[in-house]
């Protein structure tokens with residue numbers, strides 16, 4: 001995708017195309033990354049619900065992993081993962 005000039009941007013900077021987050025690989029922003037421990041996961045999907053990117057992978061109603069192309073390391077999933085599961089941990093990106 002090429003960058004748009006200011007003349008091509010909608011007035012007010014409105015975002016007119018819904019669901020466009022998949023077009024931007026935000027993984028490059030990361031300084032921390034969440035690590036998932038599947039053996040502890042209770043598949044409540046809070047991480048999927050709160051993640052601001054399409055980064056939590058779900059199949060058949062269960063979490064199956066993290067797509068690091070889109071995970072920007074915000075840590076929201078780690079914060080929202082229930083204490084009784086503690087299935088996500090935030091570590092510094094190497």
Ligand code: SF4
Pocket residue numbers: 033034050051052053055056066070071072073074075076077078
């Ligand atoms: S760290 Fe942020 S972007 Fe990455 S999976 Fe968790 S909530 Fe999503």
Ligand code: SF4
Pocket residue numbers: 036040041042043044045046047048063077080081082085086087088
């Ligand atoms: S919030 Fe935690 S326990 Fe719930 S699905 Fe995500 S990783 Fe699993």
